Amino acid sequence: MSPQERRAPLNRDRVLAEAVTLADEIGIDALSMRRLAQELGVVPMALYKHVANKDDLLDGMVDVVIAELTEPPADVSWQDAVRHRVLSARAAVQRHAWARRAIESRTRRTPTVLAHMDAVTGGFLAGGCSADLTHHLMHALGNRIWGFSPELFDAPADPDAPGPDAETAAAAMAEMGRRYPHILAIATAATGGDLGQVGAGCDEDFEFVFALDLLLDAAERLRRGGWTRGGSPAASENR
Amino acid sequence: MSPQERRAPLNRDRVLAEAVTLADEIGIDALSMRRLAQELGVVPMALYKHVANKDDLLDGMVDVVIAELTEPPADVSWQDAVRHRVLSARAAVQRHAWARRAIESRTRRTPTVLAHMDAVTGGFLAGGCSADLTHHLMHALGNRIWGFSPELFDAPADPDAPGPDAETAAAAMAEMGRRYPHILAIATAATGGDLGQVGAGCDEDFEFVFALDLLLDAAERLRRGGWTRGGSPAASENR
DNA sequence: AACCAAAGGTGTACGTCGTACACCTCCTGT
């Protein structure tokens, strides 16, 4: 073959970029070193010249996603600054459905990961939260700083599965209501009482923002109250 | 061999019980069908007479853990009832370190899983939260209803790894502070200013209860304010 | 007493995975 049609040599960035788009297409479970190599027109072992192993690959892919995050404008309240960073992370995670599980399973903290955590932390501190309070608020936010929270009710939603007929569905719903009346109650409420829509799932965006604002409101209340660990004006008026 | 020393026949419960204790010992990653079979003195394929496949095994193991949860006393406030259920889940998950990841990765909702979700939901409803509010609060709680929340800063903590000497550690810490000043600030606050302890990790129990009570307090405030979706007296005074 | 269908357990085999290791083949700087 002539030299000019020879493939440009790989490098780490090209490997990571292809891994990300491939995972976008086929999902994280189907992404194997072999499959990725094939997509790059290369033998599997060639990848190991650019990533240490599959864990390293996954770390790198997460870094690529985090690189998509954006900075908040300079002139907003501290809550909105934090809010921006978190929602920006959420948008990135939604563009890459696999990223959620990848972030959850990664234990190694790459510099990129630490940088995002540092930025969110900085948002609380800049707003006047004490270092101690900020620490606990970061824990309270939890995975929400990555733009997701556990999707409690999300349907496995296999679109290929044959849908049950209406009669069967109604029977299943009745049985569900008998066994788990409370779940049925809130599921029904979510659809404004339309029972036929109960299986349709929740408005994840609304739920996410609801919880996020709940926490930011609580944060602002504690900050104003001068929260300190142990005794505080605002917290734990229950129990 | 004589008949009386022949192994008692397996059944699903014995398989699940052994899987749970084995996972407690060697971790969920090292738990393979082959290893589990060996532990039961049986050939790998024998397990498939009692569980459909590995996913089914994992589902069953999660059910075993959930069976350890306890009911709250009857005469407590609704917040304490929810609190009891959640902390009871937390205790169970702490007894089985692998359960966290197993619960996170399971997508199928077994009856046991649904029962727990129904019970927590019922706690909010019994306290007088509307079905709609309860729905959103469940989402806000997220994985906390399973007794864990993402451990943001938890150290990979490989005890076998050779500890760096004090000098190297101090240099790493200085570099850390230069790159991620905000993280360093809150990490230092968590140890009362003792820099040597910064790597030691957080008091996860405190963090968990802090976030839990934050949410329960917010819930009670919204309930009292008669929260409804859209416009409400209490929520979203920021932004 | 004779029988037969399950239920429980075995053995072999296949395809897939991550990756260790030895090797080759260019390109680049001296």
Added chain:
DNA sequence: ACAGGAGGTGTACGACGTACACCTTTGGTT
């Protein structure tokens, strides 16, 4: 002209989950 390294190859190993055909023991029916 040459050495060395970076990039790519080929083969191979030991896991893994599990399909499939087979054997053995047992309990109920005739």
